[in-house]
Amino acid sequence: MDGFLNLDKPSQWTSHDCVARVRRLLRQKRVGHAGTLDPAATGVLPIALGKATRLLQYLPSDKAYRATIRFGVTTTTDDLDGEVLTSHAPNLSLTDVQAHLPMFIGRIQQIPPQYSAIQVQGQRLYDLARRGEVVDVPSRTVDVYSISVVDWRSLDYPELVVDIECGAGTYIRSIARDLGDVLGVGATLAALQRTVSSGFRLVESLTVEELDQQIEGDRLTLISPVQTLQHLSAMTLAPESARRWTLGQRLAPCDYPIQSPGTYRIHSLDGQ
Template sequence: MVTGFLNLYKPLHWTSHDCVAKVRRLLHQKKVGHGGTLDPAASGVLPIALGRATRLLQFLPADKAYRAVIRLGMVTATDDLAGETLQTAGAAHLSEAAAIAPLADFVGTIEQLPPRYSAIQVQGQRLYDLARQGQEFDVPQRTVTVYHIEPIAWQPGEFPELTVDITCGAGTYIRSIARDLGEKLGVGGTLAALERTKSSGFTLDGSWTLAALESQLQAATYQPLPPEIALQHHPRIELSADQARRWQQGQKIPHKFREADLSCPYYQVYNPDQMFLGMTAWAFIPDTDETRLLPKVVFTPPAPEA
């Protein structure tokens, strides 16, 4: 069984599930998962976990980055071009400077109203299912973080398009930013194109197409990205052979931390041979000054005792 990570480039019109199913067929293994769902109308970075690495998806970084094309002067039911057009106002009068001016309002920790056609659940049902059934419902607001928005290009016309690069936290809907920018400008807006350029620590320049993956597999040259590379944003802890064995058995091992290190919730765990063993948390033991390692995911099982 292949184990590790794949930085996959998801093509347009494919669902994230379609990509997982294709990778399963190519690798002839069932244990394949993905991090950070990407809509069919979007392309770009889709992190794929293979084999036992599926248990490590929860430890990948949450921040994401996108290149988005926002079409102004148009409102759609889904806040992108896949949905029914609800309104067209035309926005040929807009200048690039006027379109860019409100972008600062979307940077920071903000309240965002997700699209009505989204995968968010309300009372156990997906919003897109409720919307397709024609039901009335309130979309719950959510708090999201947008770190940076940079304008990249401007295309004037009756329905001008503004291209922006966006860096944001998990759960941010770029479709909502497109819709809300159009509302601020008084002309309406919708997302015309979206490419994810970074997700879970993986970037566009290191991504593989499905065709490239298939070619590498046919040539028997494909090597997945090892967990220790994908998880390098977490600090490392090296245990002695005895400590490593006991930690792998689920025991809470005493470990001394520097005070500065206690800001990190999770650590990679290695044995003296530099073998990646899994991920650990830590906790103070009540009524003592002792900290102990709490096994979260034991990636490599303990070797049998001699």
């Protein structure tokens, strides 16, 4: 069984929980995922099965999220799963917030949360944080393509709902934290849903319950690797060259019609 699943990860499940569930339901040993989601987050989690696990590194890296940011609250984890550090109802308007959103769009420097899987000195930050060890986390360059306001909730602790399109490695928790900092009121991430990941879209995803039902009814259809790699240029090989390629043998330059350097998806004449 080789191919991909587009799973809608439930809240409070880890990405590994989802992989374990798929592995058990399908009795499949080789199962992996693209783009880890925090336990509290929901949304698109691409799952690869069988030989498709080799292709995870070639999936497109861009992602999109719907995030809810709560102002006036800061936490140890930069989301509501952490311990509250400060809490003060702010006097804040949507106009105030919108004036500062452009500074988070483009190629920006970002410091990951203290509770994250980033490694510093060979150890993951969340392991250090759980032991009470505070370390300097180096900033990273990330790409944020757009931030669009979806809703503004005028509560005692106002909430902003935004759609964010970004590149790999972007922490939405850091955007929430830093937006609160520049406004001088503090903020934390209240909810997060990934709507796009590696070319997979939320509107086409399966919930865990739907996955269970399709497997029980023998109706599950995997997404083909070819469909997930449409962003790569295609190259077609003659039968003998295709045979040698699958055996890991080197090909002469005359065996393949490369026009420019890059990563290609290779097809044989029969479409495989």
